[in-house]
Amino acid sequence: MMKSHCNILIIDDEQVIIDSISKIASLEELSVDSSLLGKDAFKKISEKDFDLIICDIMLPEMDGFQIINELAKRNIETPVIMTTGYSTIENAVKSLYLGAIDFIPKPFTIDEMISLIHRGMRYSKLLAAKKKNVESVLLVPCPAKYYRLGYSCWMNKELDGSVLIGATDFFIKTVEPVRQIELLNHGEILTQASPCAKFRTDDELAHPLYSVLSGNIIERNEKVIEQPELLEKDPYFDGWLYRIIPTEFDYEMKILIPCSSDRS
Numbered sequence: 001m002m003k004s005h006c007n008i009l010i011i012d013d014e015q016v017i018i019d020s021i022s023k024i025a026s027l028e029e030l031s032v033d034s035s036l037l038g039k040d041a042f043k044k045i046s047e048k049d050f051d052l053i054i055c056d057i058m059l060p061e062m063d064g065f066q067i068i069n070e071l072a073k074r075n076i077e078t079p080v081i082m083t084t085g086y087s088t089i090e091n092a093v094k095s096l097y098l099g100a101i102d103f104i105p106k107p108f109t110i111d112e113m114i115s116l117i118h119r120g121m122r123y124s125k126l127l128a129a130k131k132k133n134v135e136s137v138l139l140v141p142c143p144a145k146y147y148r149l150g151y152s153c154w155m156n157k158e159l160d161g162s163v164l165i166g167a168t169d170f171f172i173k174t175v176e177p178v179r180q181i182e183l184l185n186h187g188e189i190l191t192q193a194s195p196c197a198k199f200r201t202d203d204e205l206a207h208p209l210y211s212v213l214s215g216n217i218i219e220r221n222e223k224v225i226e227q228p229e230l231l232e233k234d235p236y237f238d239g240w241l242y243r244i245i246p247t248e249f250d251y252e253m254k255i256l257i258p259c260s261s262d263r264s
Contacts, residue, residue, distance in 0.1 A: 003049045007121070010034040011041045011067065012056040012083070017106070021054060024113045030121070038062030042070065050078050051124040052117070057084040057091055068098045079123050081116060083108070092193035092210065096150035097255045103193075103210070115205040122174040123151075140169040142259035143236055149193065149256055153212040154236065162218065163249075165196070166240040167209050167231060175199050175207040178228045183220045183241060190215050190244060192252050197241055199231075213252050215244035 007030040010018050018034045025032045033048065035041035038059055053071075057064035064082055071080065082095040085106040092103045101123055104116055130139060148154045152171035156164045172178070180200040190196050196211035220242050224230045230239040246252070 003047060005031075005050075006033050006048045007031045007051045008033075008117070009041060009044060009048075009050045009053045009078075010055075011036075011038060011053065011059065011064070013037070013059050014056070017056070017083070021113060024110055025117060028114065028117060030117070038064075038067045038070075041067065045076060045078070052120040053078050053080045054117075054120075055080055055082055057082055057095070058086060065094060065098060068095075068100060072099060077127065079120055079127065081120050089191060089193050093149075093255060096193060096210070101151055111205065115207050118203075118205060119174045119207060123170075126170065126173055139173065140235070141262045142168060144258075144260040146236070146259040147212070147253065147256040148259055149210065149212040153196075153209055154259065155212040155256070157249075158243075161245070162243050163213060163215065163246050164240045165190075165212055165242045165244060166235060167197070167199075169235045171209065172231050172235055175201055175205075176232055177202055178231055181225050181228050181231070181241075183225060184217060186217055186220060188217050189247075190217060190242070192248070199228075209241075212256065213244065213246050214248045215246040217242050217244055219243035 008025055010021050010032060012018050013036050022032045033044055035044055039062060055064045055067055068080055079101045081102045082100045083104050083106055084091055095103045102116060102119060104112060142148055142154045146154045146156045148168060152168055154166055154168055178199045179202050182198040190211040192214045193210050195208035197209040199207045221240050224239055
């Protein structure tokens with residue numbers, strides 16, 4: 001039996017959150033279904049094809065992390081965005097490590113949720129095009145020696161011990177065209193899985209990039225601020241964002257994904 005299609009599945013035990021996200025999605029003319037429990041969500045997933053799942057972490061019976069693991073076991077590749085009222089760095093890191101494509105703390109603003117949904121839907125379309133080998137969609141993988149956090153931010157350790165950080169081509173394609181890039185200043189501190197940059201697009205949305213590592217900023221790429229198009233032309237070399245001195249390198253490297261695995 002052929003499955004019906006729906007844009008977004010919301011999994012949250014708070015009806016007020018479901019209603020809020022549903023209203024925001026309706027502004028974008030997207031169809032929505034919802035579940036208060038993880039087990040009920042899998043029944044809906046068996047009946048419908050979803051483009052995107054927005055899932056709370058703290059759920060009764062089956063939490064958001066267990067839902068991500070169960071999706072992986074069932075080979076369901078629908079992109080997942082995690083939400084939580086318990087906003088900690090640990091929750092963000094674990095979400096991205098387990099395979100969520102994004103993370104947003106509660107409470108969120110309408111603009112934050114709209115930009116999140118835009119990235120999630122664009123990610124879903126890119127993933128579908130990649131599977132079908134659509135020639136017009138060219139996704140440039142990170143160089144094999146790089147590492148990444150989730151799908152969005154990469155790092156490369158230099159010979160002098162400093163680390164370059166930037167945005168992946170996949171992430172850039174979920175937000176392009178980028179009109180303006182906002183970076184932190186020299187001397188400021190990055191924290192892993194916390195926003196380190198903001199990309200503003202022609203549709204007036206702002207998209208945060210989560211840092212791959214913690215560390216002290218010793219240089220930022222002024223050229224990419226002046227020429228945002230460098231991000232799209234050369235994301236892994238001329239389009240780098242920061243040079244940092246990492247502060248928790250050995251510990252934080254344990255949860256990063258080697259880009260060499262993208263070629264297997």
